[in-house]
Every structure is written in structure tokens, then in C-alpha cells.
Amino acid sequence: MNRRKFVQNSGLTALSALIGAEIVFGNAMPKGYIPLGLQDPDPFKMFDKDPEMLVLNDKPWNIESLAHLLDDRVTPNRAMFIRNNGKIPEKVDPAAWTLTFDGESVQSQKTYSLAELKSRFSKHTYQLTLECGGNGRSEFDPPAKGNQWSVGAVSSAEWTGVRLRDLLDDVGIKSNAVYIGYHAADTHLSGDPNKEPISRGFPIAKAMQDETLLAFQMNGKDIPLAHGHPLRLVAGGWPASVSGKWLTGISVRDQVHDGPKMVGDSYRVPCNPVAPGTKVADEDMCIIESMPVKSLITYPKTGATISHGKNISFRGHAWAGELEVDTMQYSIDFGSTWKECNLEAPANRLAWQHFSGEATFPRKGYYELWARAIDSLGNAQPMVLPGWNPKGYLNNACHRIAVKVV
Ligand SMILES: Nc1nc2c(c(=O)[nH]1)N[C@H]1C(S)=C(S)[C@@H](COP(=O)(O)O)O[C@H]1N2
Numbered sequence: 001m002n003r004r005k006f007v008q009n010s011g012l013t014a015l016s017a018l019i020g021a022e023i024v025f026g027n028a029m030p031k032g033y034i035p036l037g038l039q040d041p042d043p044f045k046m047f048d049k050d051p052e053m054l055v056l057n058d059k060p061w062n063i064e065s066l067a068h069l070l071d072d073r074v075t076p077n078r079a080m081f082i083r084n085n086g087k088i089p090e091k092v093d094p095a096a097w098t099l100t101f102d103g104e105s106v107q108s109q110k111t112y113s114l115a116e117l118k119s120r121f122s123k124h125t126y127q128l129t130l131e132c133g134g135n136g137r138s139e140f141d142p143p144a145k146g147n148q149w150s151v152g153a154v155s156s157a158e159w160t161g162v163r164l165r166d167l168l169d170d171v172g173i174k175s176n177a178v179y180i181g182y183h184a185a186d187t188h189l190s191g192d193p194n195k196e197p198i199s200r201g202f203p204i205a206k207a208m209q210d211e212t213l214l215a216f217q218m219n220g221k222d223i224p225l226a227h228g229h230p231l232r233l234v235a236g237g238w239p240a241s242v243s244g245k246w247l248t249g250i251s252v253r254d255q256v257h258d259g260p261k262m263v264g265d266s267y268r269v270p271c272n273p274v275a276p277g278t279k280v281a282d283e284d285m286c287i288i289e290s291m292p293v294k295s296l297i298t299y300p301k302t303g304a305t306i307s308h309g310k311n312i313s314f315r316g317h318a319w320a321g322e323l324e325v326d327t328m329q330y331s332i333d334f335g336s337t338w339k340e341c342n343l344e345a346p347a348n349r350l351a352w353q354h355f356s357g358e359a360t361f362p363r364k365g366y367y368e369l370w371a372r373a374i375d376s377l378g379n380a381q382p383m384v385l386p387g388w389n390p391k392g393y394l395n396n397a398c399h400r401i402a403v404k405v406v
């Protein structure tokens with residue numbers, strides 16, 4: 001029975017128990033009425049998120065983080081954005097969970113229990129940066145449909161699991177394998193059980209990387225439900241949409257995977273730059289692979305006030321998809337001049353890198369601190385919005401914070 005029907009059919013005593021307090025004038029409630037206290041679950045409590053985070057959508061749940069909440073080196077659950085395309089599965093039983101490998105390019109279909117996965121293959125832990133392809137979408141003009149993410153759809157947690165590669169070796173794949181596609185237990189918003197909300201994937205070469213995991217832990221504990229409990233595909237450095245949550249299947253394909261959100265404008269951008277608002281033909285759209293170089297100032301919080309004569313210490317993280325960040329720069333004069341600041345090596349490949357520095361301001365007044373990362377191939381973040389695309393992906397413009405010196 002669905003929750004709404006259950007609540008509607010419950011008597012006063014049961015409703016009071018659900019709310020956790022006696023409904024004092026309960027006899028005056030219209031029949032079938034759902035008390036507000038049960039209509040609006042507090043998403044911050046439900047998902048254990050920082051109450052400062054922003055709910056962009058509740059059907060499905062999409063919750064954005066803020067730059068200053070992402071200050072930790074390893075992102076805790078409390079500050080991690082949630083991006084869902086469908087409904088979070090309601091019944092998750094790790095003891096009965098299975099993962100099935102199928103598709104044109106497996107030797108034969110094979111199913112593993114979660115327990116088997118954990119006991120038979122070696123465990124690995126990596127810190128992996130996951131950024132939604134649509135992070136930064138809110139700045140595009142003409143605007144793009146979809147969640148209006150600002151800068152907070154990125155995380156870098158520690159994921160523990162087994163290597164997808166080890167499983168593919170165990171299953172046995174044919175030499176014509178080119179791509180994998182994931183299948184998951186979340187359900188389509190329409191309620192149609194035969195429709196997948198999302199089923200994406202990546203080329204075999206990405207599947208074979210050491211860091212591509214079938215993860216069952218995040219930050220040393222069971223993965224929180226909203227982030228894919230009990231099993232999740234995690235492939236850092238690519239749009240986070242390839243990291244399938246609530247993983248139930250992997251199809252090994254002899255062609256580019258064609259599940260929902262692999263085609264059309266979804267996670268694809270014009271192969272060559274186009275003028276804003278252009279209609280782009282399907283064959284001129286390319287699948288997003290490695291994410292572009294980007295950075296985030298996580299301290300201080302934008303709007304910081306400091307007294308004149310003091311230096312301001314700042315810090316944050318930088319990442320560059322499959323590449324490393326090579327140089328980190330900052331500017332206090334709207335990008336006219338840049339100075340280099342400290343940049344650390346990543347904890348491992350595909351983890352974000354920490355930067356820190358001290359800025360000196362010449363006199364009292366309003367300033368902006370801008371941060372710019374440059375990757376190992378010399379690509380720098382653009383100071384303003386990069387190339388327009390129909391769905392507003394890949395905005396890697398420099399992050400900026402406001403600073404007042406008084
Ligand atoms: N099964 C499933 N996996 C999914 C999604 C989803 O809706 N269903 N959303 C994807 C998208 S678009 C993103 S950006 C990331 C978000 O991961 P998070 O919610 O753990 O931060 O999960 C990806 N994996």
C-alpha cells in the first residue's frame with residue numbers, strides 16, 4: 001500500500017503514533033485528511049543533510065550543497081548533494097540484493113549476490129570526485145531546463161568496494177565489448193515499472209580503470225540510502241550520472257549503451273561550439289566524457305568581512321576530470337592579474353585537490369576573490385560562462401566570492 005493511502009486509512013491513534021504526539025483536536029479532522037505533520041517530511045532530517053542545503057525539487061528529490069559546506073577534505077554525507085531522476089527505492093534488502101551481468105558481449109549471463117561480491121573479490125578504497133554534468137546550469141542564457149544547480153552539485157567522498165574490472169574478468173566478456181550500461185532499482189516517476197528513470201554507462205576502457213568501483217561503503221560506512229545503498233557504481237572524473245545508484249545490473253554492450261538519458265540532449269553537448277540558442281542536429285551532439293577543470297573556494301564564505309590590514313586566508317578544492325590540476329591561481333581584481341597559490345597532490349587519482357593561500361587587499365572596500373585552476377594539459381577555467389549548450393552542462397567558470405574590507 002502506498003504511504004498516502006496508508007495514512008488516509010489510519011485511525012486517530014495510529015496517526016498520533018506516526019506524528020509522535022497526541023493530535024489533540026483529532027476528532028475535528030475531516031475524514032481522510034492527512035495532517036501537515038505527515039505531508040511534509042523534513043528532507044534535511046530524512047537524509048541527514050545540513051539544513052543550509054537547498055531543495056531544488058522534491059519529486060524527485062534534488063538537493064544542492066553550498067560552497068562553504070564543502071570545506072572538508074573528504075565530503076561527509078551531511079554536505080553531499082542529492083541528484084535523483086526517479087523515486088528512491090522503498091524496499092532495500094541487502095541480504096537479498098543481487099547484481100546481474102548481461103548484454104550482447106558477456107560470455108554468458110551471471111548473477112552475484114551482494115554477499116558473494118563482498119567475500120570473493122578484493123576490496124579497494126578511493127576518494128572519488130563526482131560532479132553532476134549540470135552543475136552550474138543556473139547561469140546559462142538562454143536558460144536551460146532542469147534543476148538550476150549553482151555550484152554545489154559536486155562531492156568527493158571515500159568509496160569502498162570491489163573493482164568492476166575484477167567482476168568483468170570473472171564474468172568473461174567478448175572481444176567485441178565496447179561499452180557498459182547500468183541498471184538500477186529506482187522507479188520511474190510515472191510509476192511504470194517497465195521504464196527505467198536513467199540507465200547510463202561508459203566505454204570499456206573506463207570500466208577497466210583501477211578506480212572504477214562497485215561500491216558498498218561511503219566514508220567507511222554503509223552507503224546512505226539516497227546515495228545508492230546497498231550497491232553503487234562509482235566512476236570518478238566523469239559526469240556523476242554514470243555512477244549508477246541502487247545498482248542491480250550491468251549490461252556489457254557491443255555498441256554505445258542506449259538506455260534512458262544516453263541519447264538526445266541528455267548528457268550530450270554540441271561536438272563543436274555553437275551560438276547560444278542554436279538548434280543542434282542529433283549527429284552533431286557528443287556524449288560528455290571526462291569533466292572539465294574546475295575549482296571551488298570553500299573558505300571563507302562569500303560575503304566575508306575582514307578588517308583592513310589583515311590578510312585573508314582562503315582555501316578550497318580543484319579537480320579536472322581524468323586529469324590532474326597543475327596550477328592554482330587567484331585574483332582580487334576581477335581577473336586582471338593572477339597570483340599562484342598552494343596546491344596539494346590528490347589523495348589518489350580522480351580525487352579533488354586542496355588549495356590554500358593568503359590574499360592582501362590594498363585598502364578598504366568591496367572586492368571579489370576569484371579562483372582559477374589549470375589542468376595538466378594547460379586548460380584553464382574560463383573567467384565567464386563557457387560554451388552554451390542546450391541542456392546547460394559543463395559550466396566550469398571561475399568560482400568567485402565577495403569580500404568586504406572594513
Ligand atoms: N539509479 C540512479 N543512479 C543515479 C541517478 C539516478 O537518478 N538513479 N542520478 C545520477 C546523477 S544525474 C547524478 S549527478 C548522481 C548523483 O549522485 P548523488 O545523489 O549520490 O550525489 O547520481 C547518478 N546516479
Ligand SMILES: [Mo]
Nearest residue numbers: 083132133241
Ligand atoms: Mo547529474
